[in-house]
Amino acid sequence: MEKYVLGIDVGGTGTKFGLVNKDGKVLRSNSIPTRQYPEINEFCDELCERMRRLVKDEGIEMGNVAGIGCGAPDANFYSGCIEYATNLPWKGVVPFAKLISERMGIKCTITNDANAAAQGEMIYGSARGMKNFIVITLGTGVGSGIVIDGKLLYGHDGFAGELGHCKIDHSGNGRLCGCGQKGCIEAYASATGVARTAKEIVTSTTQPTLLRNVADIDHITSKDVFDAAEKGDLVAKEIFDYTGHLLGQKLADYVHFSSPEAIILFGGLTKAGHWIMDPIREAMEANLMPIWKGKIPVSVSNLKDSDAAILGAASLIS
Amino acid sequence: MEKYVLGIDVGGTGTKFGLVNKDGKVLRSNSIPTRQYPEINEFCDELCERMRRLVKDEGIEMGNVAGIGCGAPDANFYSGCIEYATNLPWKGVVPFAKLISERMGIKCTITNDANAAAQGEMIYGSARGMKNFIVITLGTGVGSGIVIDGKLLYGHDGFAGELGHCKIDHSGNGRLCGCGQKGCIEAYASATGVARTAKEIVTSTTQPTLLRNVADIDHITSKDVFDAAEKGDLVAKEIFDYTGHLLGQKLADYVHFSSPEAIILFGGLTKAGHWIMDPIREAMEANLMPIWKGKIPVSVSNLKDSDAAILGAASLIS
Numbered sequence: 331m332e333k334y335v336l337g338i339d340v341g342g343t344g345t346k347f348g349l350v351n352k353d354g355k356v357l358r359s360n361s362i363p364t365r366q367y368p369e370i371n372e373f374c375d376e377l378c379e380r381m382r383r384l385v386k387d388e389g390i391e392m393g394n395v396a397g398i399g400c401g402a403p404d405a406n407f408y409s410g411c412i413e414y415a416t417n418l419p420w421k422g423v424v425p426f427a428k429l430i431s432e433r434m435g436i437k438c439t440i441t442n443d444a445n446a447a448a449q450g451e452m453i454y455g456s457a458r459g460m461k462n463f464i465v466i467t468l469g470t471g472v473g474s475g476i477v478i479d480g481k482l483l484y485g486h487d488g489f490a491g492e493l494g495h496c497k498i499d500h501s502g503n504g505r506l507c508g509c510g511q512k513g514c515i516e517a518y519a520s521a522t523g524v525a526r527t528a529k530e531i532v533t534s535t536t537q538p539t540l541l542r543n544v545a546d547i548d549h550i551t552s553k554d555v556f557d558a559a560e561k562g563d564l565v566a567k568e569i570f571d572y573t574g575h576l577l578g579q580k581l582a583d584y585v586h587f588s589s590p591e592a593i594i595l596f597g598g599l600t601k602a603g604h605w606i607m608d609p610i611r612e613a614m615e616a617n618l619m620p621i622w623k624g625k626i627p628v629s630v631s632n633l634k635d636s637d638a639a640i641l642g643a644a645s646l647i648s
Numbered sequence: 649m650e651k652y653v654l655g656i657d658v659g660g661t662g663t664k665f666g667l668v669n670k671d672g673k674v675l676r677s678n679s680i681p682t683r684q685y686p687e688i689n690e691f692c693d694e695l696c697e698r699m700r701r702l703v704k705d706e707g708i709e710m711g712n713v714a715g716i717g718c719g720a721p722d723a724n725f726y727s728g729c730i731e732y733a734t735n736l737p738w739k740g741v742v743p744f745a746k747l748i749s750e751r752m753g754i755k756c757t758i759t760n761d762a763n764a765a766a767q768g769e770m771i772y773g774s775a776r777g778m779k780n781f782i783v784i785t786l787g788t789g790v791g792s793g794i795v796i797d798g799k800l801l802y803g804h805d806g807f808a809g810e811l812g813h814c815k816i817d818h819s820g821n822g823r824l825c826g827c828g829q830k831g832c833i834e835a836y837a838s839a840t841g842v843a844r845t846a847k848e849i850v851t852s853t854t855q856p857t858l859l860r861n862v863a864d865i866d867h868i869t870s871k872d873v874f875d876a877a878e879k880g881d882l883v884a885k886e887i888f889d890y891t892g893h894l895l896g897q898k899l900a901d902y903v904h905f906s907s908p909e910a911i912i913l914f915g916g917l918t919k920a921g922h923w924i925m926d927p928i929r930e931a932m933e934a935n936l937m938p939i940w941k942g943k944i945p946v947s948v949s950n951l952k953d954s955d956a957a958i959l960g961a962a963s964l965i966s
Contacts, residue, residue, distance in 0.1 A: 413939075461804070478801065485780050485796075489907050491904075583814040619813045
């Protein structure tokens with residue numbers, strides 16, 4: 331009798347969920363808009379109802395679902411709770427794993443979304459066969475999942491791997507980050523950070539750039555910067571160069587800490603391809619001790635975008 | 649029948665060795681001057697001869713010695729070798745564990761000196777009962793031993809925990825470090841780094857300071873700076889403040905990585921007491937994410953100086 335797993339990826343905008351078979355294939359998936367459920371119980375009712383329907387539509391008995399894995403921002407593996415999430419509608423401490431387990435009658439395991447991504451890479455993606463690696467997610471924020479000796483690193487309190495909040499500017503005048511600190515790498519090397527850099531240049535300099543053609547500068551995206559770079563825009567290239575160098579400097583620090591076999595990048599900003607990857611690699615290499623130079627590959631996840639988050643969550647169930 | 653362990657601490661100047669009982673008491677110890685043995689086989693011959701004598705003098709049969717633990721700079725736990733050590737007389741890759749095992753007929757386990765210090769803290773010192781903590785050694789250099797889930801972190805290649813070579817200056821104009829890079833924290837926050845800062849201030853400014861009374865400015869030490877601070881010298885206090893702030897900023901990064909229960913400092917520079925510890929703690933706190941503020945104690949090792957290195961090495965044998 332084949333076993334299946336449900337994977338949930340709770341995001342600030344949408345929550346994706348899917349049914350995964352033992353070969354890591356997403357058989358069927360769907361999503362609901364997170365923001366439309368300001369009340370957590372209503373959210374869980376709807377999510378569980380939809381997951382039951384998904385399993386039924388695939389013609390599978392609920393008894394064949396071995397478990398539910400969930401990745402969510404600010405989720406704590408030890409407590410099973412989402413704690414003080416800044417980008418979700420529910421305030422304070424939400425016992426998410428318990429709320430889902432009770433409704434589904436199946437054990438639910440939760441961890442933060444970057445940890446889920448790292449677990450997914452280890453089971454299904456670029457890190458298959460690796461026991462020591464780091465996944466950095468470059469989306470709205472900068473997240474990280476660290477694998478040591480084949481296991482996710484949780485640390486003393488379950489919150490290890492907040493690499494996005496290591497600082498690249500200690501002057502006290504760095505950019506304000508969502509965590510309340512100033513100068514975190516997240517405020518620069520995320521997709522949002524690239525948009526902020528672009529807006530700063532467009533509004534505070536007179537440098538000629540295609541980015542001035544973007545209709546609404548307040549909503550410029552890293553995709554706009556990529557499109558401009560592809561057209562040869564020098565300012566757009568400089569933005570990626572600046573961003574990549576900052577991130578690469580921090581990656582060298584992380585190598586000095588845990589000596590990983592590889593670093594895998596994931597998320598929206600990686601779509602900028604070589605424009606961002608070249609400066610990242612260059613700056614990391616320039617800041618590594620000689621024993622590591624040329625030895626630590628930095629690559630982009632090879633998991634399919636639409637499946638990766640669900641697979642990562644599902645991979646928590648072994 | 650009680651079992652004993654031999655511990656060896658290979659240092660740039662002297663190599664200490666001692667016989668340790670199961671309660672972690674150093675029964676008897678001695679040392680030889682490392683630099684007097686430019687040939688590794690002569691060094692090992694002398695060291696092993698001295699260790700045999702030590703065991704005999706304590707009235708113990710060699711058959712009751714369960715193992716030999718060794719801490720050394722640039723030692724690799726996986727390979728058992730000391731590799732390209734910058735502060736030892738032997739060049740290239742030295743199969744140290746093998747050389748000692750062969751001579752003594754007892755298994756020898758080797759790791760880098762900061763890892764040995766961390767193991768010692770876990771078994772005998774400030775970290776008893778902890779499963780996740782970081783030891784930073786502040787001596788000639790800045791070393792680190794990282795414990796994750798009760799085990800020393802070695803990473804993919806055995807070299808994890810080179811935190812002294814994370815940079816605090818990416819300008820390219822930072823201080824030259826022994827590793828060949830510029831701007832490493834080791835070049836600032838070691839005992840040597842404090843001496844460099846003191847020399848820079850004395851030779852390039854006209855600030856009045858007791859440090860100008862030091863007879864030979866080229867050989868000023870962190871102890872001289874401490875003595876001046878104790879006498880109320882403002883420049884000396886500024887030096888510790890500057891040094892502590894740089895180190896504290898990096899400690900915050902390390903917390904964001906592995907979420908340790910505590911950070912323990914060890915080595916010569918910690919003798920500066922509150923002059924260095926206060927700015928370290930202040931800068932770390934100022935750079936931590938809110939979830940960790942006020943939760944991560946930074947303390948000084950409680951192991952007796954003379955025993956700590958031998959105990960750390962001995963603790964590798966369990």
